[in-house]
Amino acid sequence: MKFKTKLYIGFGFLFGLFIISYLIFMIMMSQINQNTKNAVKNYEMLSLANTIQNELNVFSREARGLLANPPEELKRPFKESRDQALHNVNIAIGSLEKLDSREQSQHLIQELKTMSRTLGEMEKEGDGLIKEGKYAEVTQLFWYDSLKVREDMVKVASELQAIQKQTVDTELNQSRKTYKLMNQMIFIYMIAGFLAGISMTIWIFRSVTGNLNKVTSVMTKVAFGQSDQLPRIKVTSKDEIGEIAVAFNEMAQALETHTMQEKELKHAAEEHSWLKTKVAEIATMYPGIDSLEILAQLFITKVAPMTGAKYGVFYMKQGNGEETKYQKLAAYAYNDQEAGKDSFCLGEGLVGQCALENRTISLHQVPADYIKIASGLGSASPANVLVIPAEFQGEVLAVIELASFEPFNPLEQMLLQEVMDNIGMNINSILRHMQVEKLLEDSQTLTEELQSQSEELQLQQEELRTVNEQLEEQYENSEQKTRELEKTKSMLEEKAKQLTVSSQYKSEFLANMSHELRTPLNSLLILAQMLAENADGNLTAKQVEYAGTIFSSGNDLLHLINDILDIAKVEAGKMEILFEDVKLSDVKEVVEAQFIPIAREKKIQLNVQLAPNLPKVIYTDKQRLQQILKNLLSNAFKFTEHGAVSLTIQKVEKEVFSKANEIPYTDIELAFAIKDTGIGIPEEKQDNLFDAFKQADGTISRKYGGTGLGLSISREIAHLLGGFIEVESIEHNGSTFTLYLPNDRQMKQSELSIVEAEVAAGVIEDSESIAIVDPVEFLIQADEIEKQSYGKKALLEGKKILVVDDDMRNIFALTTALESYLVEVLFAENGKEGIAVLQEHPDIDLVLMDIMMPEMDGFEAIRFIRRKEEFLHLPIIALTAKAMKDDRKQCIDAGASDYISKPVNLEQLFSTMQVWLYR
Amino acid sequence: MNSIERHVNHELEAIEIDLLLEGIYRYYGFDFRNYAVPFLNRRIWNRVRAENVSSISGLQEKIFHDPSVMKRLVYDFSINVTEMFRDPSFFFSFRTKIVPLLRDCSAIRIWHAGCSTGEEVYSMAILLHEEGLYEKTRIYATDINENVLKHAQAGEFPLQRMQLYTRNYLAAGGIRSFSEYYTAKNENAIFHPFLMKNVVFAQHNLATDRSFNEFHVIICRNVMIYFNKMLQNRVHHLLHESLSLSGILALGSKEGIKFTSIANSYEEVDSFEKVYRKIK
């Protein structure tokens, strides 16, 4: 029977017992109820009968009251009470009639009813009599008729009462009996129900706990530590416990299999972790190893014991291609005497074969003399040998050979497989590392080599630069020469200028009229001479005098024209020079012949002296030499009133400097000094004495005559002859003009004339542009160039500098300082203005920039300027406040080239400026 | 020229150079025998061309019989290229990493080996001055070439290079105005003499001379690049010997200590700037 059913039965039985007892109780209770109800009814009837008796008494009393003839006003309440009492009697009778249905009682009640009605009528009659005042009759009626009725009624009511009383008694008895019965019944039921309940419970308990105990006793036997073998429950019942037992058995089964699996897994995991730790152990030894020998040694001494091998050798690949060999690099428990070879070729022996095939070779039951594993106590042959390759990307880099007494188990083989893979990789990386190391070292050597080369290169550049600088210096020198030349040129230019002033038309005039002028002049002169001779004698003395004047003036004019032509020729480079041998004695003769008459005439002495060491013959242009001497001598005579004029010809030192221009004339040999005792020349006039169309004094020409061109021509000719003329003079004491001439057979006329021609041509070509340049300025410029190579001035002079500062006093101070170095200073009072000025004057060489300014500060201005391509390299020197360290960094970040702190130290400022203006 | 011939020529050239250097050492006492071969090659051939001879042997004759040629060759071997705050990042690194280490020393000794014309020394003096260490520092600046030492003592550097130097100074973390240290005069910037107050210039040959003091910092930049491996190692031992424990060694930007025999005695302070510290 199922446990459920048992429970149902047990509880159903108890439940049924309970319902039955309940029903019995209910019945009994209703019985008692009924009895009680009857009792109550009888009691009511009893009290009604009582009421009737009582009310009758009240009635009698009131009626008697009325009979006593009370005062009128009291009659009424008597009457009412009497009627009320009667009425109550009637009601009680009515109620009784309804309640008591028993025949005996009904009969009595009817009697009562009739009597009460009679009583009522009698009263009415009495009342009527009272009203009529017939008290006697009333008394009669009351005391006799009515009394009788009333007594009867009481009698009947008593009877009724008795009946009733008896009924109540029987009823009470009845219910007492019923109660007793009920008590008994309940007691019996209780006993029976209790017994039944207990037996039921015992039954159920026993059947349930019995099975449960069986199950739990098996279950408590289960020890969870060893869940691989669990007890089973014998299934006896088919109830729930039975099912539990079955379920338990199944669970035990499942648990057992699970435990089994778990054990297997754990074992596998252990093996795996062993493998991993071993692999890791080997892997961790790799880092830091940088030589293959160490690697091999460490590897084999680790791996052999791990795999239980008692002998191991590590062979490393050496060489490539044909020469590939596997060389023994390290060993474990290596036994020298009995071992085979130290190296194997590809395919040679097991090692070679293994390398060739890239496959593990495993031997069992090797012959006894294959290898011996030796110890201090003896030796034995191992039974198992493994030869394993270590490869990297298909290339066998190494082979190891292991020998053991026991066969290698799969786990060990797996380990070997894995570590061999690893070592392949590591060998490769060590090889690569070694290569890289080698390369790095090479590259380091190369880098150093490169650095030394680059320094050498720098040095060579430096040397080149110095050579360059020397060249430049030489060039500068030649420049200087050129400049000197230019100076000469500029002097010529000045003449040219005078020429352009005075002889723009002169050259035309000369060109056009030289010949045409001279022809008529010549005829004029001849005619004048003829007239002056007065051959016919028909002219008055006065007329002859006039003719003489015409002749002499015409002669002067002719001289002038000749001079002008000469100078024009010289300046145009057209003067022809003809070098030849000239006898100095001839020169002397010619001079004397020409000037002795004049000397006599002026009563002045003339001395011509030739120094004794003079050469007899010199090489020059005779004609021109005579022309110069003639010019100088005629000048001397012209300005000398008393005293003497002398010409001295001497030999001089090789090197003589011309005063006028400091060009050394290296080959001067002769000096022709013409000395007079005339009026002399004031010092300040000596300089432009030789300039064409200038004389010491304008008035002189008037007083002494002459064109004044003589000296210019003489000097030019002297140049053409390779010499020059110098003058020394003391005013009022006389002058000495000295012509210096070379005596050089190499002298070529063409050479000289070409130089001169070029200069002259330059003069003419440049004449226009030169007219624009103020000569004074030009000279100054030349001067500047000269100075520029030296010093502060040189670097600063002429530079254009922009000062940006909001403090006018600073600007003023800087400007004053800078201008003393001939620097052109522009200024602006803030960044914005500064930029505007800079854009207007892009040729500004350097900017001095204050930082703290209104409108736009220095940083911003610098950044703005640097954004422009053309100002990328413009030197900008920032002026920072001394305390502001950050400012400086900010300046440089903004793009300033340098900074100096305020208040500005001028020396420092100029130094900085020189650095940044250096080109 | 075929390859064999060239090979033979190379061999011959090597012999000629060896003989020349050996001769120079024995006769003049200059030891260039362990300078880097390619460098010697270039320099010697340079001189061969400049002296208008056709071979190294030809040069050899001139060198042994005309001391002025020897002088010129010595100058050829002495490459004095330098600049102020050369490799500004080095000086920056020195300022930020080394200076803090030096602050605690009561007296600092610095050796500039191969100082050339002194730009490096002035740079260091300026740096130390700015860091407030100059007063307790003594700088020993040495070079093999006496001429450059004279130059260095004068403290005049061409104005032409000053723009570069100013930029270097700024890049090296200079904290004042560079112009505070010099006055421009003609073509030169003359550095203020106070910078040389604690500097000693002396002639010293790294290849042959011995250590002469113990230093806290040794700066030997771009000198050993002219030496061969052997001499480099020799000089490294000399420097190591002259350096106090935890002293600083600074090499040129293209040099390194890694492949020298003394590499293990140093740890890197700034690998990029080639600054090392002696650890044993």
Ligand SMILES: C[S@@+](CC[C@H](N)C(=O)[O-])C[C@H]1O[C@@H](n2cnc3c(N)ncnc32)[C@H](O)[C@@H]1O
């Ligand atoms: C390229 S400079 C280096 C200058 C500076 N240290 C720098 O890095 O800017 C090399 C210097 O090393 C010097 N030098 C060459 N061989 C030397 C030696 N054996 N002993 C000392 N100095 C040597 C040279 O004279 C030259 O001045």
